[in-house]
Amino acid sequence: MTQESRSFCRFCVALCGIRVTTAGAEVVAVKGDPEHPGSRGYTCAKGRSLGRWHHHLNRIRSPQVRRGSELVATTWSHALQDAAHRLNECTLASGPDSVGVYLATASSFDAAGRWAGERFARVSGSRSKYTATSIDTPCKPLVSLLMSGFPGLVPVLDEERCTLTVFVGCNPVVSHGHLNAFPDPVVRLRNLATSPRELWVVDTRRTESSRLATGSLTPRAGTDFAIFAYLVRELLHQGTFDQQYVAKHTQRTDLQLLSELLDEWNLAQTSAVTGCPAKDLSDLLTAVRRHRRISVQTGTGTTMSRTANLTEWMVWTLQIITGSYDSPGGMWFHPGFIRQLHTRIKPNHVAPKPQSGPKSRPEVKVWGDEYPCSVMADEIEAGNLRALIVLGGNPMSAFPNTERMRRVLQRLDALIVLDVVETETTALATHILPTKGQLERPDIPYFVDQFNLDCSTQYSPAIVTPTWDVRSMWWIMAKLAEYLGMSILPPSISIDSSDDDLLGAIAGRAAASFDEMKSRRYLKTTPVFGWVTDNVLPERRWRLVPTELTEQLADWRRLVPPSGLVATSRRQHTHLNSQHPAPSPRPSEGRTATLHPTTALHYGVKDGQELVITSAYGELRTKALLSDSINPDSISLPHGWRDANVSMLTTEHVVDQLTGMVAQTAIPVTIRPLSD
C-alpha cells in the first residue's frame, strides 16, 4: 500500500512543494506539488532525488565513537556522555572558547536543530562560533550594517512590479538564487524579461540565466564593482537620480563625496578594467534611466571575490540613489514571516562595532558574534580551539586549503559531527551523531524564510518514521548541553517534548499562530515597505560613504586579479555543494572545468582531456570541457567534488580585510594538460 503526503524540499532556499509517495518506511517517489503556491509543481533533479538521498547507501545508521583508527557503533547515551566528557575537559583546561561550533548549510534548513545549535553556542559562552555565511557572503551583512546600521537587511525584488532586474554573478536557473529564492526559475525569469520589462545578467560566462535575458555583460572576473561605480557616477553627474528620495534619505555632503570618489569611473576606464564593450555599458545605463527603478541580485560570483564589498556597496548605492529600496517597483526588505523584524526593530537599535579576531588572527575584523571560517585552522593549530561540533556542514569540502584542514581537524580533542550521511569530515570525526533527515522531521522555514520572494511560511509534518537509530538535531544538542550542566531549551520545553512542541515555541512571534501554520500548511502576508526607512536608518538616512569601504575603493588595483587566467566558481544542477542526491547524466555536470577553445589552444589542452590547475596555493586535477560560452581569461570550476575539490586552490591567508572572507572566485591560476 502506498501513500502520498505533502511536504516541502529543504535542500535549497527555493523550498519547493513536493508530494512524497511512501510504502511504509520506504520513499518510493518524490514529485512537484502542483497546488503549492510558491513552486506551482516545479521541482529540480535534486528534489526529485530526495528518496535516493533518504535511502543513501552511506547513511549514518547509529551513533559512532572513535577507537584508534576505527569508528565504532555505540549507544546514544555512551556517545553523548563520551562527547560531553571530552568537551568538559577542554573547557576546564582551556576555557569556553576552546569548544567551537560550525553551523552550516544543512542546519539552516532544520529550524529546531539550528535554533538549538545557536542556543548552545550562546549559553556555552564560547566565542568560537563559525557559520557558512563567512565562506559564502559576508559582504551582504557588512554592507547592510555599514549603510543602514543593521546587519540583517535582505532586499527582495518586487516580483510583480519591478521592470528592470539585474543578476550579477548569480545564475538562478541552476542555483535557484542566492539570497532571493527562485523556484520555477525559467518561468520567473521569462516573466521578468517580457517586454516592456528588461532582465540583464552580468556573468563571466554566458549562462542558463543569461540566455533568457534581454541584455548581458561578460566582465573580467572580480571587476563587477566597476560597472556599478560607472552607473552611479553617470547618474550623479547628470542629475538623473531620484532627487526627492536622495534629498530626504541621504546626507548632502555624502553625495558630493561619492561623486568625487567615483570620478575616475568614466566609460573608458570602466570598459578597460572590466573588458565590457563601451556600448554594452552605456546600454545598461540607458536601461537604468528608462526604468528609473532597478532590482539587483548579486550572487556568489561577486560575493566570493576580493572586490565583494565594493560590488555590494555600489549595488546598494545605485538602488538607493534611484529610490529603489523600500519602494514598490524596486526592492522591499524581508522582515521574515517568523522573525517579524519590522515590528521588533526600534529606531534606537545599537549597531555592532568591529572587534579584533581571535588570538591567532587578531588582524581579522569581527563584526558580530562569529569568527570567519578562515581563522579556524590557525585557531586549532595554536591550541585555542580544541573541540569542534559540526552541524550540517562539511568543512573538508567547503573550507580553503583542504590538506591543512585535514591535518588540523585530526589534531582536535573532539570533532563531533551531526550529519545524515558519511562525508570526508565524518571520516575524521571522534564522534558521529546521526540526525533525522528532512523527511523524518516536521519543519518550518525559520533561518531561511527571509529569502522567499514573498512573505510566506509553510509547515511539513514528518513524512516517514526513521529506520535507523537517528535523533532530532535539537534533541542531540539539548542532551549534550544537559550532560555539560547547561540548559538550552525554552522553559515550556523539556528533553521529552516533541519536535512540534519546539517548533511551536520557535514560531511564537510569527505572523500567524503555529496551529494555523500546521493546519493551513502554507500562509502568506503582503510585502512590507517603509519599515527600514522608518525604524532602521539613523535619522531616516542611508550612509552612502562608509569610511571602511572608501578605503577599499582606493585600493581597487590591488584587489582586482592581475591579467591572465583566473579560476571562477559555479554551481551545478544535480548537487548542492558537497551533497550529491541526484545522478549526473550530463557531461557538463561532472567535475569538469569549462574553458574557452582559444585558451585551451594556448595551453595545449584538448576537449575531455585531464588537466592540472595550479594556483599559488595548490593544485587539482580535473577534466577540460571546451565552450565558447566563457570569457577566454576565466576557467570555471564547480564546487563540491571530492576528487577535484576547488578548495585545494584557495588559502585561508588571503582574506578580505573587512570580513575575513576567503577569495573563492577570480583566483589567478595556470593550467597544463596532464601528460600520459
Ligand SMILES: Nc1nc2c(c(=O)[nH]1)N[C@H]1C(S)=C(S)[C@@H](COP(=O)(O)OP(=O)(O)OC[C@H]3O[C@@H](n4cnc5c(=O)[nH]c(N)nc54)[C@H](O)[C@@H]3O)O[C@H]1N2
Ligand atoms: N543546483 C545547485 N543549487 C545551489 C547550490 C548548488 O551547489 N547546486 N548551492 C546553493 C548555495 S549554498 C548558494 S550560496 C547559492 C549560490 O547561488 P549563485 O550565486 O546563483 O550560484 P552560481 O549558480 O554558482 O552562480 C554564480 C555565477 O557567478 C559567475 N561568476 C563567477 N565569478 C564571477 C565574477 O567574478 N563576476 C561575475 N559577474 N560572475 C562570476 C559564475 O559563472 C556563475 O554563473 O546556490 C544555492 N543553490
Ligand SMILES: Nc1nc2c(c(=O)[nH]1)N[C@H]1C(S)=C(S)[C@@H](COP(=O)(O)OP(=O)(O)OC[C@H]3O[C@@H](n4cnc5c(=O)[nH]c(N)nc54)[C@H](O)[C@@H]3O)O[C@H]1N2
Ligand atoms: N572553493 C569553494 N569553496 C566553497 C564554495 C565555492 O564555491 N568554492 N562555496 C561556499 C558556499 S556558498 C557554501 S554555502 C559553503 C558550504 O559549506 P558547508 O555547509 O560546510 O558544506 P555542504 O557541502 O553544504 O555541507 C552540508 C552537509 O550537511 C549534510 N546534511 C544534509 N542534510 C542534512 C540534514 O538534514 N541534517 C544534517 N545534520 N545534515 C545534513 C550533508 O550530508 C553535508 O555533509 O561552502 C563554501 N565553500
Ligand code: SF4
Ligand atoms: S529547487 Fe530543487 S533542491 Fe531547491 S527546493 Fe526546489 S526541488 Fe529542492
Ligand SMILES: [Mo]
Ligand atoms: Mo552558499
